[in-house]
Ligand SMILES: [Zn+2]
């Protein structure tokens with residue numbers, strides 16, 4: 001299969017590296033979206049721009065069937081200073097394609113090229129290029145703006161390069177594959193005062209310390225051992241001097257889980273613990289809890305199709321043994337439509353140190369897996385829309 005697309009590769013590798021050198025942050029993917037739209041137009045696809053701000057959808061039809069499938073890639077980069085010596089290193093200091101969305105965009109454009117010239121399917125393929133996957137919910141915005149009403153999709157598929165898996169392999173699983181991501185922001189308020197007179201003010205520092213300890217008991221003591229969840233306090237700040245008790249201390253953290261009931265339990269426990277600590281310490285504690293990405297949940301039939309497509313694309317495909325605690329806004333598309341999300345191995349085998357993780361300053365997409373990702377998208381379309 002990958003032999004069929006060999007002639008496309010030099011241009012696509014060049015395109016991927018050009019995107020890498022010109023990364024753009026969430027909802028600012030103007031240059032990238034322009035390149036995508038004109039490439040799709042050149043192929044003769046019907047092109048729709050501006051959905052979700054910088055989102056682009058290309059529509060390709062073949063045959064007479066009314067069936068349809070959506071294939072999705074994300075286009076945004078991260079606010080990271082890239083470390084690297086490659087000729088195509090980011091030209092925009094502080095912006096880096098540290099999650100490989102340059103590779104995803106190039107692979108989906110490659111699939112559009114291959115499907116536009118072979119047209120070996122019967123129905124409609126919607127190529128969905130979304131903005132702002134990194135924490136800003138570009139997929140949610142596209143769905144809210146009518147993505148699947150304007151471009152009906154019987155099912156929708158996406159992949160993510162996966163440095164932890166060797167190149168040439170792929171995994172997915174039915175059910176949850178990526179976690180729901182929530183954040184909490186807590187403000188602990190005392191009155192503030194002289195550090196030598198602690199009896200005259202509620203101590204926000206002590207109350208915050210108590211809170212950190214107790215919050216970390218939620219996943220071990222409140223959640224059934226059969227469920228998976230993680231809570232991390234990631235920032236604690238307050239005070240400016242060695243002899244002043246601050247009037248407020250702020251805490252921030254993240255919660256990852258796979259089940260809405262578990263999410264409810266954790267949020268309720270955070271609020272209850274905050275209330276208890278406030279009462280015990282005489283402080284006032286405000287809790288803000290935001291659920292920003294739901295769990296990414298594959299439907300069983302589509303997960304099976306994703307694995308069959310991976311095998312047909314020449315990948316060593318297997319069932320993922322467990323879900324990952326990272327999150328993904330493709331979750332919003334999977335809340336709206338059946339579908340599946342695939343991990344495409346791109347690491348250097350067992351020598352994991354050779355493969356920087358996603359979001360690492362020296363991460364780079366592995367161009368060797370470009371043909372495999374293109375073939376997977378092509379096979380998904382062919383299997384979903386077989387004549
Ligand atoms: Zn990422």
Ligand SMILES: [Zn+2]
Pocket residue numbers: 099100101133160
């Ligand atoms: Zn990503």
